[in-house]
Amino acid sequence: MRNWRALVSAIGLSLAGLPTHAMADDGYALWLRPSAQSVRQVNITRSGDSPTLMLAEGELRRSLPAGTMPVMLATAAAPAIAAFRRDVEGLGDEGYLVRTVTLNGRRTLLIAGNGDRGVLYGTFALLRKLATGGRMDAISLRSAPKVKLRVLNHWDNLDGSIERGYAGQSLWDWWTLPDFRDPRYTDYARANASIGINGTVLNNVNAKADSLTAPYIAKAAALADVFRPWGIKVYLSVRFSAPIELGGLKTADPRNPAVAAWWKAKADEIYRAIPDFGGFLVKANSEGQPGPRDYGASHADGANMLAAAVRDHGGIVMWRAFVYAETDPEDRAKQAYTEFKPLDGTFADNVLVQVKNGAIDFQPREPFHPLFGAMPRTPLMIEFQITKEYLGFATHLAYLGPLFTETLDAKTGWKPGETVADVVDGSAEHHALTGMAGVANIGRDRDWSGSTFNQANWYAFGRLAWDPDLSAASIARAWAAQTFGTDPQVIDTVTAMMMGSREAVVDYTGPLGLAHLMATSHHYGPGPWVSDLARPEWNPTYYHRADASGIGFDRTARGSDAVDQYAPSVARTFAKPETTPESMLLWFHHLPWDHRMASGHTLWEELVAHYDRGVDYVAGMQRLWDTLRPKIDAERWQKTATYLTIQEKEARWWRDASLAYWMSVNHRPLPAGVRPPDHDLSWYKARQFPYAPGQAH
Ligand code: BDP
Numbered sequence: 001m002r003n004w005r006a007l008v009s010a011i012g013l014s015l016a017g018l019p020t021h022a023m024a025d026d027g028y029a030l031w032l033r034p035s036a037q038s039v040r041q042v043n044i045t046r047s048g049d050s051p052t053l054m055l056a057e058g059e060l061r062r063s064l065p066a067g068t069m070p071v072m073l074a075t076a077a078a079p080a081i082a083a084f085r086r087d088v089e090g091l092g093d094e095g096y097l098v099r100t101v102t103l104n105g106r107r108t109l110l111i112a113g114n115g116d117r118g119v120l121y122g123t124f125a126l127l128r129k130l131a132t133g134g135r136m137d138a139i140s141l142r143s144a145p146k147v148k149l150r151v152l153n154h155w156d157n158l159d160g161s162i163e164r165g166y167a168g169q170s171l172w173d174w175w176t177l178p179d180f181r182d183p184r185y186t187d188y189a190r191a192n193a194s195i196g197i198n199g200t201v202l203n204n205v206n207a208k209a210d211s212l213t214a215p216y217i218a219k220a221a222a223l224a225d226v227f228r229p230w231g232i233k234v235y236l237s238v239r240f241s242a243p244i245e246l247g248g249l250k251t252a253d254p255r256n257p258a259v260a261a262w263w264k265a266k267a268d269e270i271y272r273a274i275p276d277f278g279g280f281l282v283k284a285n286s287e288g289q290p291g292p293r294d295y296g297a298s299h300a301d302g303a304n305m306l307a308a309a310v311r312d313h314g315g316i317v318m319w320r321a322f323v324y325a326e327t328d329p330e331d332r333a334k335q336a337y338t339e340f341k342p343l344d345g346t347f348a349d350n351v352l353v354q355v356k357n358g359a360i361d362f363q364p365r366e367p368f369h370p371l372f373g374a375m376p377r378t379p380l381m382i383e384f385q386i387t388k389e390y391l392g393f394a395t396h397l398a399y400l401g402p403l404f405t406e407t408l409d410a411k412t413g414w415k416p417g418e419t420v421a422d423v424v425d426g427s428a429e430h431h432a433l434t435g436m437a438g439v440a441n442i443g444r445d446r447d448w449s450g451s452t453f454n455q456a457n458w459y460a461f462g463r464l465a466w467d468p469d470l471s472a473a474s475i476a477r478a479w480a481a482q483t484f485g486t487d488p489q490v491i492d493t494v495t496a497m498m499m500g501s502r503e504a505v506v507d508y509t510g511p512l513g514l515a516h517l518m519a520t521s522h523h524y525g526p527g528p529w530v531s532d533l534a535r536p537e538w539n540p541t542y543y544h545r546a547d548a549s550g551i552g553f554d555r556t557a558r559g560s561d562a563v564d565q566y567a568p569s570v571a572r573t574f575a576k577p578e579t580t581p582e583s584m585l586l587w588f589h590h591l592p593w594d595h596r597m598a599s600g601h602t603l604w605e606e607l608v609a610h611y612d613r614g615v616d617y618v619a620g621m622q623r624l625w626d627t628l629r630p631k632i633d634a635e636r637w638q639k640t641a642t643y644l645t646i647q648e649k650e651a652r653w654w655r656d657a658s659l660a661y662w663m664s665v666n667h668r669p670l671p672a673g674v675r676p677p678d679h680d681l682s683w684y685k686a687r688q689f690p691y692a693p694g695q696a697h
Helices: 003-010 051-063 079-088 116-131 183-194 214-230 257-273 299-311 332-343 401-408 420-424 452-466 472-484 488-499 501-509 540-544 568-575 582-588 603-627 634-666 681-685
Strands: 044-046 071-075 096-103 106-113 140-143 149-153 199-201 233-238 279-282 316-320 351-356 380-385 435-439
Touching: 044 051, 051 071, 051 116, 051 214, 071 079, 071 116, 079 096, 079 106, 096 116, 106 116, 116 140, 116 183, 116 472, 149 316, 149 452, 183 214, 183 452, 214 233, 214 257, 257 299, 279 299, 299 316, 299 332, 299 351, 351 435, 380 401, 380 420, 401 420, 401 452, 401 472, 401 488, 401 501, 435 452, 452 472, 452 634, 472 488, 488 501, 488 603, 501 603, 501 634, 568 582, 603 634, 634 681
Parallel strands: 044 071, 071 106, 149 199, 149 435, 199 233, 233 279, 279 316, 316 351, 351 380, 380 435
Antiparallel strands: 096 106, 096 140
16 A cells, blocks of 8 residues: 555545546656556457557557447457458558447447557547547548658767757667666657657667667667557668768768778668668758768768668668758758759669658747648658757747648748648658658657647647648647547646747747747857857848848848748748748848838847747746646646746746847847846847757767
């Protein structure tokens, strides 16, 4: 008996009378909460004994409510479900069908797929449906993923630190692997499977060659063994110069046969240890990483050489388009397009080019990357950042669903109606190889993501990778129900808080299309004044270009002409301030402080109003969260409440520091009635945070 129970009964309290919200909940269970009255005696039949089918059965036993009708888990080949084979056709390897049918004269809940993974995904879809209020007798689900590779990118280092990680150390304990397989690896795989994620890149894109040595291959293989039954493949980030560092070669030139042979042998070695190894992720010629350009070879030369090394094993290469060089005076927002667009059609068919959602770098808001739709002969994999490097780390509540869907729903303009999602899911050009990558926000914190609400971003990424056409609001509602239960007040309130939360971060950090205003290196807090960094495009002043007369980056034909990289109809929209959405105004235009906005306010007044709106939104979230205190368990409620207090403080800091700086540049007073910054600019400039988490090293 646990001590507190003894204590409670000793003082004569009945446990049954204690409200459940008073119980501690550390968030470890994520959105996978067993139903209160689950029973283990459900009648479940399986069409086979594969580990994956057994896991599906385990999930049902853990969570199905009492009184459930008999359940049949079956792959399409099972004779018992011959009559339904047709319904399963067309669902691919991973799709599922969940329906009540009559089998041998009994009403049975059938969970079917062409393969085991489809059955597992169908199981999780059923449990999700039930946890979000669906009724067992009305269940009818049929779905197949629209995107083939649904992959987390861990920026985890071999020493256990995580670049841009805000939820503790890396989950992977490289030191005790491969011998010790932490049970948490299984829980990680299970959580991912429950939202359809089917791949994980284990190590940082700023990769060490050591990941490719025999001991580390063995460690990766141990993780792959744990993940396999959950349908998750392992991938590795590779350092392009590994043939020099590990192989003793004099060059890593992709056109050199000895280099290609080294990679081929390395790939063979990996596949001996991990027969279903997914392939390589590569950051090359970007932010100091080595790459084919060092030898005058192209990104396609590099990607295709690696693709050849894994091809016979069924592997793929994800080659990142996140490139820009300090030696290139071109607008940073243009450089990836300039480099990659001419390579369209030259990549091997097992290469995906991985493109960040926007052209700079995961800012709170960016217009969609101009490469989407512009490389029709190349599968483009979209890369989102789930970890909130630029959106308040783990402490700020910022639901990223609206950021993800805003990009996915954007019209590329290259074909009538074509969206970024159409490009990503392959429907635009009928690419079979498709993918979505999310930079993970997962660490060893007990609640995995540093806060309960950050779990929603992991969840939303998985759900959208499966179906990029889902709405951010429907995902938020489902997550809220799975995470906090089906009380409508809780779901409505939590969803309301979440839906405007990302916009609030935009408002208090960089409204109206401003971007890259954060402090240097750790990226914690404001630094719009920074102008002394070695690389021009690392300075916030490079991006906002504010002076006494105006603010914003002119990307029209009069400026860098970045607009010209978009399809003509989109370029026309962005070419004029009048037609550019105000949310992206200063991304594309340099405008006078007195520029008249749609509201009738001047640009300066509008900017100030946005900062205030952002801070107010956080205060509003605090009030809403307070109303849920009686309905949420104490531990998760309190941590969230405390984090909202931190967020409110930091939102005000961002606002005040930014306004103090803009005023020092434009020499304008604040509009009447607006609260002045708490301190003068020098106070904000003097803030130092040498030990902020998640730094690159
Ligand atoms: C930036 C991060 C940096 C990453 C880089 C990347 O600040 O740590 O290495 O992106 O994506 O956002 O390669």
